[in-house]
Amino acid sequence: MTITTLSSREFNQHSSDAKKAANNGPVFITDRGRPAHVLLSFEDYQRITGASQKIADLLAMPGIEDIELDIPQSRDLAQPADFS
Template identity: 55%
Template sequence: MTITTISSREFNQDTSGAKKASQQGPVYITDRGRPAHVLLCMEEYQRLTGQNTSIVDLLVMPDTPPVEFEPERAIIAPRPVDL
């Protein structure tokens, strides 16, 4: 894993180069010489956060009990027309 450090200005001038470098390891982006941001490839981000599941898998929630839901009937009253 290679750690790359670039300035904000370099990042703005060569974004595609920073994205390519993020495939080899994290890219530190500095502001006035101090680290301000980190660019990671998506696979590395998901590995670090443990988010390897898709949104569909999260929405299915197979282990939850069924929810009873009886919404109130909406009453829509007409109002007079003002032309």
């Protein structure tokens, strides 16, 4: 993994190079010499955040309509709240 550091000015002038560098590791973008932002590939971002698939994405999977889902009916009835 390669870490690349660019100034804000360099990033603005060479954003396509920054995107290519992000495929090899994080790109630190500095503002007045201090780290201000990090550019990551989407795969690295998902790995770091532990992002999992959203239920909507899973439900949109091809072939999902062939899966049977049996949801048992709940026999518990709602009870009034006790505020005493």
